[in-house]
Amino acid sequence: MTARILDIPVWEVVKKIANQEISSEDYISETLERIQKIDPKINAYITVIKEASLDKALELDKQIRQGKTVGRLAGLPIAIKDSICVKNIKNTCGSRMLENFVAPYNATVADKIIREDGIIIGKTNLDEFAMGTSTEHSYFGATRNPWDSSKVPGGSSGGSAASIASFEAALALGSDTGGSIRSPASFCSVVGLKPTYGAVSRYGLVSYSNSLEQIGPIARDVRSTAILMDCINGHDIRDSTSKNTVPQRFADIFKNTVKNLKIGVPNEFFGEGVQKEVHKSIWNVIHKIEKLGFHYEKTTLPLVKYALPAYYIIAMSEASSNLARYDGLRYGFNVLKNNLNWNTTFSKNRRNGFGDEVRQRIMLGTYTLSAGYFDQYYLKAQKIRTLIKQDFDRAFKKFDILVVPSMPILPFALGEKLNDPLSLYMCDINTVPANLAGIPSISIPCGLSSGLPIGVQIMAPPFREDLLFKAGYLFEENVTIDKSVGEFTNV
């Protein structure tokens, strides 16, 4: 009996907790037990917050019994990527550099979750400083895919997506710089939204590439994803790039089913790097939708073929500057405190505190910003970025949404691509265009191939997350995924 509460859709759970059908205490206990039981095999969490979570659950249950109004996330266990600060909790970014760094403040999204009575149950694993597509580049070990623990969960928000897929949390937050929410959402068969740039405050998110990234929600279904997005979006005076608009509300948009959707399917996202199983699965779902009376049209976004190199140049350039602050002087890894001049101290701290992938990206980014190379790399990449934006603008004059594969390939084995960074970078080919254009994009589970998940990606114009949720809901309703075949995806 008790095992089943984790199986109830989260958007229903929150209602049931509020009307006392389920107690938050039970739900949190179940979740903590689940974590204790299976996380040693998955490694989704870097930090689990046990006592405080249970205390908060008891307190909320009491308030509910007393008839007090509680927040919109009341009693739900929420996992947060370990690059998003939660006050007085370690914020490691998956790095030795910040192994013992305790955040002195809450990220705005953490504040908002707390205000809505969400229970932050832990901090999840990630590729070091969010640089990766497999969650293998973490100082705290790789996270494993709950569907098949020999496979990677995608990344860099692999811990968040895995925690959702394995029922170790109800909702999760990730961050997406070039696909870091959609990649693990796709690989773990959960829903992950990368919001419009500026829709969610980045205050408290440790920057990797600040002009590209957004914090976004991950959940097991579209409606539950919308609940979390509902609570975290909106302007924040502490993040100048957050858009100064009224927060969007998504909780009620599922009352009316969507009638008209002009669907575009751009060729560039179905290139030779896309595995045939993925092809098949995506077209399968498009045809299902077509049968319901929604028409699609093939289209083209010619500049998108330059997206990947432009993305990596911009991301690494910004990373080289964003990560310059980690020198061990004010916080973080410090190899030796005395008898060295500051220059040597900085070098030693950075050499030993950062992992190989991070160091590689810092060095490449330093190179692309250097005098003599700045114009041919950084500036050119920015020009391409503008052109890609214009490509999308044109497309969205004709279509409401664009439908493409999230990941070009199926989840691969741990270690398979560790020595082949280029093929790892290629995994981001379908996700980076949305980051360059700043548009919202969602990954929805759309099928399994040999028991491994495939995700469909839907993109919409800026601040049209509502379209993504509506379309995503429609897709979700027409796809059935057998969770019983997964190793840890069945409660």
Place this chain on the structure above:
Amino acid sequence: MSSESKKIKIGLEVHCQLTSLKTKLFCNSPSDYREKPPNTNICPVCIGTPGSLPVLNRNALNYATMVASSLNFEIMSHMIFFRKNYFYPDMSKNFQITQYDRAGGVPFAINGYILLNDGRKIRLGRMQLEEDPAKISYDGTIESSSETYVDYNRAGIALIEIVTEPDLESPSDAREFLNKLSSILEHLNVLDLGLEGSVRCDANISHRGGKRVEIKNISSFKEVERALNFEMTRQKSLASKGISVSQETRHWDDVRRITISLRLKEEEQDYRYFPETDLVPVTLSETFIEKINHDMPELPKEREIRFQQEYNHSSEIARVLVKDKYLADYSEKAAKESIAPREVGILLAVNLPPFLNEIGKDLKSLDVAPEHFAELADMISKGEVSRRSAKTIFLEMLKTGQKPRNIFDKKGLDVISDSKSIEDIVTKIFKDNPEAVKDAAKDTKAINFLLGKIMQETQGRVDPSIATKLVKQKLSVQ
């Protein structure tokens, strides 16, 4: 100007903290960081805590616009901020948020100028807004210290950087320029120049056509002229020995008052400037700039003209008075209290400076009320005291802070105006100095000796023209 000094070309790079802002440039930590224990005036943003983001202080835009406008700059309507990347412990993020005039960037403003008294235009190439680094200190010198101390209290304070073209032709030009700049900034009330470290200056100096030497970290405007004089002499002396000046960066040691070579100019450091996308582009509308101009406080130039009209100051006196806002405000208070504002101007602009020079103090540190100057000016203009007595009272007033009338009463310094008393004194002097009287009878030049004796006797309280008349009368009678 001598032809010698015309061979000199000087350019300045001035950094001014906008100390009147309540908070730092990109966070809510207070601007007032002075006198606080190290690393207590900080927040996640200004020490670069992971995840923190900068937010632009909009008041800094108002202040910078005021400064740019009053220095005749063209203000850029659309600008972005840049990151200047370099590793150094004084930068909490290991980059500085600043502005840049390349790679798609523009400074805050371009093409400003300041006019010197003789009408020469000192061109100001650009002005930009940026954050101040932290303060680094050592035990003793850099070389001998085993530790490097970093205090982030100052990190993130709003700075404006103003860069001149090399239009200054002498160290005294530099002083005049900086005086004018200071007075403008003070009249705008955007910073307090009296605060330690609120202004800093780098200078470059070269003989025309020669190599350029940069002098870094001159910690106050007053030091600039000294540093330049030293450097000018050093370069001239090298030239006279036939040694060529090398292009280098030198440091001003304000204790030993010499410049020291820091490094020979090698390759320029690559700061990898690129846009700071955590901040959004800034747009300054015409309406915004018009409003700032409309609300602009009175500037020194306007005040100089008003002083001439309102207080009847000569143009020279008015110019001296507005050179320093404190003096200008002080003189205005005194002038308003006086029936003889013109006399007030003379006391403050002509008589006061030599006294201050001598005692090595400034007006602020004197404990004398402006009303005292007004009272003394009134006494002079009414003829109650002679010029000479006035000077005695003036000095006494400056030293003790007493009211002029009190000094006057105590010392009995009123003018001896009844002719009977003066005659008695003349008679006494004639009696005491028979030899001199004889000389004076033969040679009129010798009269001065007798007059001097009379002045001595009366402590200068006799009108010299009356005394001369009486002495001549008495001589002719004998």
